[in-house]
Amino acid sequence: MKKIISTRMAFFAIALLLFWLKTYSIYKIEFELGVSGAMQEFLLFFNPLSSGLIFIGLALFSQGKKAGRRIIIIDAILGFILYANVVFYRFNMDFITIATLMQTENFGSLGSSIISLMAPYDIFYALDIIVLIFLYHKMKSNWSNERIKLRQPFAVLLTGVMVFSINLYLAEEDRPQLLERTFDRNYLVKYLGAYNFIIYDAIQSFESSTQRVLADSDDITEVQNYTKTKYAEPNPELFGVGEGKNIIKIHLESFQSFLIDYKLHGEEVTPFLNSLVHDESKDFTYFDNFFHQTAQGKTADAELIMDTSLYGLSQGSAFSTKASNTYQALPAILDQRQGYTSAVFHGDGKSFWNRDKVYKSLGINEFYYDSFYDMSKENVINYGLKDKPFFKESMPYLKNMEQPFYAHMMTLTHHHPYLIDEDEATIEPAETGDPSVDRYFQTARYLDESLEQFFNDLKEAGLYEDSIIMIYGDHYGISQNHNRAMKEIIGEEITPLKNAELQRVPFMIRIPGVDGQGINHEYSGQIDVMPTLLHILGIDAQDYIVFGTDMFSDDHKEYVPFRDGDFITEEYSYVNGIFYNNETKEEITEPTEEMKKLKETVHHELELSDKVLNGDLLRFYTPNEHWEPVDTSDYFYPEKSEFLSKDNEEDEEKQDDEVIGADEEKSAKE
Template sequence: MGFFAIALVLFWIKTYIIYLIEFDLGVSNGMQQFLLFLNPLSSGLIFLGLALFAKGKKVGIWIIIIEAVLSFLMYANVVFYRFNSDFITVAVLMQTENFGSLGGSIVSLMEWRDLLYTLDIILLIVLFKKLNINWTVVRTKARRPITVLAAGILVFTINLGLAEIDRPQLLERTFDRNYLVKYLGIYNFTIYDTIQSTKSSTQRVFADSSDITEVENYTKSKYAKPNAEFFGKGAGKNIIKIHLESFQSFLIDYELHGEEVTPFLNSLVHDESLDYTYFDNFFHQTEQGKTADAELIMDNSLYGLPQGSAFSTKGNNTYQALPAILGQQQGYTSGIFHGDGKSFWNRDEVYKSFGVDEFYHEDYYDMSEENVINYGLKDKPFFEQSMPYLEEMDQPFYAHMMTLTNHHPYLIDEEEASLAPAETGDGSVDRYFQTARYLDESLEQFFSDLKEAGLYEDSIIMIYGDHYGISDNHNRAMAEIIGEEITPLKNAELQRVPFMIRVPGVDGQGTNHEYSSMVDVVPTLLHILGIDSLDYILFGTDMFSEDHKDFVPFRNGDFITEKYSSISGVYYDNETKEVIEEPTEDMKAMKETVLHELGLSDKVMYGDLLRFYTPNEDWEPVDVNDYFYVKEEETE
């Protein structure tokens, strides 16, 4: 019991210290600080207490093993959080096929001081060796470990009760894992997440056709009529959709060392003769799926999952995605271009469910050492090598071009860097501007190639950023970059990503200030093509419509509007940046709408509800057996 007590105290202290050092949990009052300190105790009592059922010195061995396993779980969350500002979920752990290519990023997130997090294990091993001759040979009476477990349950019950007082309906209402860890601890959160994942996996079994009715009624009520100026003006035009990896809007017009970081993109924004419309209040809505979430949202107008990636966990769902809609309604050929492995994020399976005709993956590209860095093919050879495939596609086509170089940890060969790094002392932030410049240069060359091939003028060009590049773990450096403190509101504002679009034959609007987001892209593009979005289950609305709904939900339940925002349960005035101490009933109602919308989208995803929905009488469900993403030479 003495060894158990020492192990418990070491575990308790280490966990609390890591909470304070590694995680930004937003502790705002004495109650939250007390719960942060208390919650490791219940986990320690319960998990370490299980070892007391063993016999003799096996108790000590099991205590060390359990403490080591819990420490590994904690450290895995530490490394994951350093880039994602989030915690590992069961759904993330199911994405094991992606881990092999993450090695460089993971190593870059480790620090030498992390070795200190093994001190408790080392001390326990040393102490165990010292006490080797003093262990009893009999099994302790069962009432002792049972008492310890009961104490752990009691502490957890008190913990949960106090948490519910400070944050009512904690387990029922929040999508935010930060709250769960802050109030209940990382280990209790892991148990909770496991239970939730098990429940969500059974939802498809119990879903039936009546479940889609509520969703359909909501999306139909939210529908925004198309803008006559744009409706149908792009019918039959090629669509070239360009994905800017990890690209945030603050890069537009940003100058470093007296130079524009993205001069080419800046020219698209500001040169009215180019006829682009740039939405400067466009936000990403991704969660743990990051790029895969962006793909899901922007091809389906559905939200990603609150945990993990839908591509990995819901890849076999029924989808009525943009590629299938365009193919059936207007005879489009669809293709996705990505210089990475075809199975990453389960893409080679998900794209079949989307109705994507061609998937140009790493087998189609020259992936020799000089062309590859970090996650895959460099952007310049990617665009260059994609051109022949693009020219061969049957027209009209829907081509989705996915860049890679501007991805954490933002690596670039010295000879290819045309901009000096920033000087904040934070490597990721400093290099971010170099890879963003490289992306900008590659895009300029791609546009030249499109024009030379005769594909530019008669194509709808759509450019967007997929998610943030700099997480809030880099707030010190980012405050230096933008010259102001990174408050919770400012961090939300930094989730802007660029979205710009050019429709042939239609005058661009210049800069459009409408608040909009990824879920709005599908209905916007459908209307440009002359397809009424009312037939489909879509959570967004046409960004050009006068009836566009301009509130932006984030996946964790926060939201932002033109006048005010709700971040971590706190309302802010967007103009004054001050906290709104007494939010209006309309603000509270908007919060309820956001949570309701996210909940309905989750019902669609977890219940696979689109299998019960037919958009129109001409709709043919996508048959995944019609698609085969293997390069022709490989089948000979």
């Protein structure tokens, strides 16, 4: 008996058992997979087995003691992959895909965020490796140098394949078309497991990469027909009222709408933004049922969606994988139709999210990145330039832009893990015991103060009155991993429906010469911004491939799709495969035909958008006689030293004087 226990097959069996138990434990502890019912719970427990049999079983083909070492190595690699998903999931509520791994250029800026997502108890996730190393040194003396008879490892692999087949059959029984409708990766991991998902994702990534090669001009027809039928006629009172006006689009990083009017310790967290929402003069229109629709691309997805009215990819970021695609984006359209100059202002490296490449495809004329700012230690925290110096130092460049312009101002400070210098925090943190949630309110206050400063500078520079100003939140800041703390903050349980409702982000717009509507309750999302702005400028969105509809139109479609196939309307929502009544918060056990039809419409819409991006279908589409495809060679984003050439030395001195003057004024006030 002792001899049997000490064999390589016994060592493999122990490794398999430890791997199985660890994987299932991590599923239960770390991931919110929405398991319901005995079958789903069984499959969650069952699905690691096939991966362990196949991957760890490969080590049994090795000779002698190598088999034991390779069992440990393979187990360690699998453990590292799972732990990487744990850390990724803690903030993103999603799993790593091949597409996200291709975004390696972003990793250098993520150090503090990654460290903040690690927990002291994570060391226990390596316990199985420690046990295996100990057992290996105890047992290896009993092993011969001969290879195990091949029928044994082959039997292990065959068993793994059979187990996976049973797993897949049961999963398809419980969730029909599981592999056809793959918008939600939680489903795939819940039913098939994290490791089988990786294999499936690799296959999907290969298939999507071949779509461009196989695409032709006929493929855009279905998309065009769909967007034409969804089109919403513009509001005649607003069509063209903003033509020729400057456009200033302000990006509120990680800002969720629950912050509006929220009081912490008796203080308003965002008093300036609140004043815009409740201004009696109704300068702005604030959409309080506006939702972000981003996925793994987060901020980059928000940029793409709002400038193209295409959804981000279900996996990875189009900015990283589809930078060379043909786009018909707002910057290029406004340039060709009304002579707009476009620019993005961002206090981070120009290659982050592949921006220096994709901005050319979008037709963005100028890009002001970290090279143009004072990135000294006192001005930088977390991801890049602090918001207050960012806005101050952007003003000289903004004032010198050729008008009319389309300027995109991207803030950074209010980003996970929400770090702020003690002397710049003007509100005490929350007291939930969750550091990310507690600090979230301090950086939100800082962002609010920087925004007020920017508005004052715009007015002083004479840019405020003649500019359309859009303010928007890009994506959530607090993920479901912080539900305990968020329950304390908002005073109610964070159910799946409540989490969907918390995906509201601000969107407000000011149009010169037009009275705002105050608070507008229309249900809308980032996909709707492009057609809305086009109509305000007097450009008919019907000519273009857009999946959103004008938010001011009487025909606006009031349903908001999320990237995972869920959606929300005024009356009901579809979340994690369940319909809910928005008023009662109860599950709708018998959805109407209208609800089922809308679910199919949402899924069809997402599939069509994916076809456009994966097949690069806009290269086959000419919107109208005004359109010329963007030539990326026409765009160049130099360093500041190159941008301010010798011929522009006078302009450089003028800009530097303005920045210095602003700093001196700030110092005098302090």
